[in-house]
Amino acid sequence: EAGVAQSPRYKIIEKRQSVAFWCNPISGHATLYWYQQILGQGPKLLIQFQNNGVVDDSQLPKDRFSAERLKGVDSTLKIQPAKLEDSAVYLCASSPLVSGEQFFGPGTRLTVL
Amino acid sequence: GEDVEQSLFLSVREGDSSVINCTYTDSSSTYLYWYKQEPGAGLQLLTYIFSNMDMKQDQRLTVLLNKKDKHLSLRIADTQTGDSAIYFCAESIKDTGRRALTFGSGTRLQVQP
Numbered sequence: 001e002a003g004v005a006q007s008p009r010y011k012i013i014e015k016r017q018s019v020a021f022w023c024n025p026i027s028g029h030a031t032l033y034w035y036q037q038i039l040g041q042g043p044k045l046l047i048q049f050q051n052n053g054v055v056d057d058s059q060l061p062k063d064r065f066s067a068e069r070l071k072g073v074d075s076t077l078k079i080q081p082a083k084l085e086d087s088a089v090y091l092c093a094s095s096p097l098v099s100g101e102q103f104f105g106p107g108t109r110l111t112v113l
Numbered sequence: 114g115e116d117v118e119q120s121l122f123l124s125v126r127e128g129d130s131s132v133i134n135c136t137y138t139d140s141s142s143t144y145l146y147w148y149k150q151e152p153g154a155g156l157q158l159l160t161y162i163f164s165n166m167d168m169k170q171d172q173r174l175t176v177l178l179n180k181k182d183k184h185l186s187l188r189i190a191d192t193q194t195g196d197s198a199i200y201f202c203a204e205s206i207k208d209t210g211r212r213a214l215t216f217g218s219g220t221r222l223q224v225q226p
Contacts, residue, residue: 031212033213033214041218042216043201045215091155091156093156095212100143100144100205100212102158104148104155104156104157104158105155
């Protein structure tokens with residue numbers, strides 16, 4: 001079974017630029033999560049989708065972050081404009097509808113200069 | 114509110130047992146997880162325990178849950194150098210479909226040969 005795929009693996013941008021990350025969850029997984037992991041900390045939830053609907057985006061900085069999962073499969077996370085404090089690893093995870101077990105992708109490491 | 118705490122660092126000798134501890138604050142936690150993260154990699158689910166269980170054993174891993182004290186521990190028997198990584202404790206609450214994980218800050222396990 002293929003795992004959660006993410007791209008790109010690394011991205012370096014300057015502050016005020018825009019960036020987008022892509023996630024392809026495990027086939028058949030209805031729930032998709034985006035987490036932000038700042039160096040030295042545990043991951044923190046940004047947004048949770050179930051199919052193509054948003055379940056929880058209470059911790060998403062909506063003035064600069066947006067995410068979509070249009071067809072209930074792939075998802076993109078965008079930051080516009082980026083700030084220095086957005087430097088982090090962005091992790092995507094997916095889980096089946098019934099089980100709560102989450103499977104994580106390798107993450108995208110973002111550096112904002 | 115949800116809060117998960119872990120000690121930052123643990124050093125053991127190869128062949129010894131490792132015990133990584135975690136405390137959580139939310140008494141309504143349904144699932145408690147242990148994830149492993151190696152450098153530059155995503156999170157790997159090691160094991161999980163339901164909140165109505167006291168103990169779960171899986172090969173070299175033993176999870177103990179003390180609900181009264183809200184304390185979770187992960188014991189790794191016969192620790193190997195390949196076990197060196199950061200270990201995250203996480204909780205989730207089954208609440209109207211919101212199953213996002215709340216992570217601790219991670220415990221770095223260093224295994225000395």
